[in-house]
Amino acid sequence: MTTTTNTPGTTPAPPATAAGAASREVEDLLSALALHRGFLRHTVRGLTDEQAARRTTVSELCLGGLVKHVTLVESGWTGFLTEGPEAVSGTDGDTWADGFRVLPGERLADVLDAYDAVARRTEEVVRSLPDLDADRELPPAPWFEPGARWSARRVLLHVLAETTQHAGHADVLRESLDGQKTMG
Numbered sequence: 001m002t003t004t005t006n007t008p009g010t011t012p013a014p015p016a017t018a019a020g021a022a023s024r025e026v027e028d029l030l031s032a033l034a035l036h037r038g039f040l041r042h043t044v045r046g047l048t049d050e051q052a053a054r055r056t057t058v059s060e061l062c063l064g065g066l067v068k069h070v071t072l073v074e075s076g077w078t079g080f081l082t083e084g085p086e087a088v089s090g091t092d093g094d095t096w097a098d099g100f101r102v103l104p105g106e107r108l109a110d111v112l113d114a115y116d117a118v119a120r121r122t123e124e125v126v127r128s129l130p131d132l133d134a135d136r137e138l139p140p141a142p143w144f145e146p147g148a149r150w151s152a153r154r155v156l157l158h159v160l161a162e163t164t165q166h167a168g169h170a171d172v173l174r175e176s177l178d179g180q181k182t183m184g
Contacts (some may be wrong), residue, residue, distance in 0.1 A: 023128045029153075030123055033160045037119055040067060040167040042181045044108065044176045055100035055175035057126065063173050064102035064111050071115045072099045073162050076156050078122045081129065085139035122133070126156060 044052060044063050079087025079174030090096075102111065132153035138144040150158070171182045 022132065025153075026126060026129075029156050029160065030126060032162060033122075034119070034128070035043070036160065036163045036167050037070075037115070039182050040163065040170055041042050041112065041115075042071065042182075043167065043170040044112070046110055046180075047177075049102070049107050051107040051177060053106075054172050054177065055162045060097070060100060061169060061173060062102060063170055063177070064099075064101040064106070066113055066170045067103070067108075067111050068106075069100050070166050071111070071118050071164050074122055075118045076124050077159050078118070080136065080150075081125055081152055081155055084136055090141065095119070097120050126152070132156070 032114070044067060047063060050063075052067075053062050055062050076088045102108070129152050133151050135149040135151040137153075138150055140146070140150045167182070174180050
């Protein structure tokens with residue numbers, strides 16, 4: 001039930017419709033995702049290709065590799081929405097590890113262009129969905145409960161969580177590299 005308050009001299013807003021609420025939810029989720037993508041992009045601003053590929057901690061992570069990783073994750077889960085579980089069925093160890101590295105010949109600008117293309121595709125797919133409640137069965141994997149299903153909403157929340165988590169990792173790596181911070 002929607003309650004409206006009538007301020008003198010204004011016309012009360014119509015109650016939200018189910019379609020309007022769904023549209024606002026989609027836009028809110030996509031806006032939050034765009035914000036955290038922006039944090040990640042801001043963190044790698046001004047880096048050379050060599051800096052983007054440099055490990056600055058004892059981990060294998062590098063800034064360009066984090067952008068590659070979130071690009072691959074987002075692309076896979078967007079594929080899950082359009083094609084099904086095969087899109088997130090996994091890769092072999094070397095392919096997975098390479099998704100966290102900037103390989104010889106890869107440029108940060110190209111990695112960022114790929115990230116932008118995936119972001120546009122995700123937004124297009126999500127805006128075209130008739131319902132965020134539509135779900136699919138997840139592929140068999142040790143980290144998924146057998147027979148588990150994720151809704152489009154859950155997929156979008158997962159992509160948002162991945163992006164946010166790795167934007168935080170990137171902030172630590174950047175500060176280790178040259179003292180720059182995304183925020184603060």
